[in-house]
Amino acid sequence: MAKFDPLPGNYLFDCFIDDECIIMACNTRTTVGVAKGIFRAAKDLDAPMMMELAKSECDLNGGYTGFTPQKYSEAVRTIAKQVKYDVWALHADHITVKKGDNEEIEKIKKLIDAQIKAGYTSFAIDASFLFDDKVNSVAEQLKRNIEVTTELAKYIEENMKGKSFGLEVEVGEIGKKDEHGRVLTTPEEATYFIKKLNENGVYPQGLAIANGSAHGNTYDAEGNLVPQLSIDIPQTVRVGEAVRKVAKVGIVQHGITGTPLDLIATKFPKKYIVKGNVGTNWQNLFYDVVKVYQPDLYKEIKEWVHQNYDEEAKKKNIKSEEEFLGKYIKNAFKPFFEKVNSLEKDTVKAIEDICYANSLLFFKAFSAIGKASVVREKYKI
Numbered sequence: 399m400a401k402f403d404p405l406p407g408n409y410l411f412d413c414f415i416d417d418e419c420i421i422m423a424c425n426t427r428t429t430v431g432v433a434k435g436i437f438r439a440a441k442d443l444d445a446p447m448m449m450e451l452a453k454s455e456c457d458l459n460g461g462y463t464g465f466t467p468q469k470y471s472e473a474v475r476t477i478a479k480q481v482k483y484d485v486w487a488l489h490a491d492h493i494t495v496k497k498g499d500n501e502e503i504e505k506i507k508k509l510i511d512a513q514i515k516a517g518y519t520s521f522a523i524d525a526s527f528l529f530d531d532k533v534n535s536v537a538e539q540l541k542r543n544i545e546v547t548t549e550l551a552k553y554i555e556e557n558m559k560g561k562s563f564g565l566e567v568e569v570g571e572i573g574k575k576d577e578h579g580r581v582l583t584t585p586e587e588a589t590y591f592i593k594k595l596n597e598n599g600v601y602p603q604g605l606a607i608a609n610g611s612a613h614g615n616t617y618d619a620e621g622n623l624v625p626q627l628s629i630d631i632p633q634t635v636r637v638g639e640a641v642r643k644v645a646k647v648g649i650v651q652h653g654i655t656g657t658p659l660d661l662i663a664t665k666f667p668k669k670y671i672v673k674g675n676v677g678t679n680w681q682n683l684f685y686d687v688v689k690v691y692q693p694d695l696y697k698e699i700k701e702w703v704h705q706n707y708d709e710e711a712k713k714k715n716i717k718s719e720e721e722f723l724g725k726y727i728k729n730a731f732k733p734f735f736e737k738v739n740s741l742e743k744d745t746v747k748a749i750e751d752i753c754y755a756n757s758l759l760f761f762k763a764f765s766a767i768g769k770a771s772v773v774r775e776k777y778k779i
């Protein structure tokens with residue numbers, strides 16, 4: 399392992415499963431300015447962290463960000479080397495399985511091949527969509543999720559050829575709603591899921607659950623941006639305690655954007671949460687800067703989003719311009735990839751600094767300051 403290359407994800411997970419520290423995992427849909435700001439803060443605070451993109455964001459065709467695994471890996475590795483920061487992992491977020499048929503599984507294996515080839519060191523298999531709500535027992539409901547997660551975990555293990563790696567799995571679809579509101583993962587589902595995976599020889603360190611959060615920004619009925627206050631803390635504790643009794647595994651908190659940082663700092667059950675994913679937050683900061691520093695480009699992007707998503711937004715009853723852009727502007731990263739990568743120097747510097755400052759708050763709220771040395775000492779890095 400050359401210096402500043404990503405560490406195996408399990409090195410980070412293992413150090414903090416029984417610790418207050420939450421590993422911040424950042425979905426940087428653009429790396430321009432953003433990744434360097436985060437890396438600089440991680441270095442200054444000696445905080446462990448992960449860089450990640452989900453399958454929807456980054457796949458062999460560039461996902462919606464324009465990044466392939468190879469391109470993303472190169473971009474973040476270059477920044478790690480520039481900043482000279484060592485305690486980080488490169489994570490494949492939401493390797494999502496929607497149907498679970500052979501065709502889809504084979505396609506996903508090709509993506510995993512590319513991620514391994516690009517030097518990813520951690521993987522999140524998300525077969526939570528395969529939950530069967532037409533049957534009654536937990537065993538039947540989770541059957542396909544367990545089978546598919548096992549198959550893909552074994553595939554990763556085989557193809558990593560003895561190299562250590564991080565593994566996250568998912569039970570309970572994040573943000574799913576039914577007639578009673580957000581659907582929450584139960585302790586019974588979580589423990590059954592982990593036990594069965596262990597019986598199959600699959601030992602994840604991270605478990606993503608549905609605990610009341612959703613991905614992206616949160617809006618009220620009128621379309622105003624509001625804080626996300628829906629994470630069910632007591633349920634998270636119940637699930638965290640229960641799974642910890644059956645295996646060495648920590649909860650992964652998805653969809654953190656919009657959750658007040660003081661609430662994370664003081665109320666989050668950090669003993670049980672090992673990793674926290676932050677994605678849309680960086681996109682929001684990026685556009686906060688672009689709209690002031692390069693208003694012409696921002697206008698061009700906005701017009702593109704309107705041309706392409708007005709119709710869909712109408713169907714979805716989007717209420718305000720703020721909500722419209724907050725939901726759809728992510729799709730502009732791909733068509734504007736070159737333009738974003740040639741932003742003016744001052745713009746990039748401002749993005750970097752705003753992301754640096756914001757990361758200082760996140761790392762503090764996540765109790766991650768000074769924790770990178772725990773990893774260095776344990777693994778003699």
Ligand SMILES: [Zn+2]
Pocket residue numbers: 492572613652653675
């Ligand atoms: Zn997620």
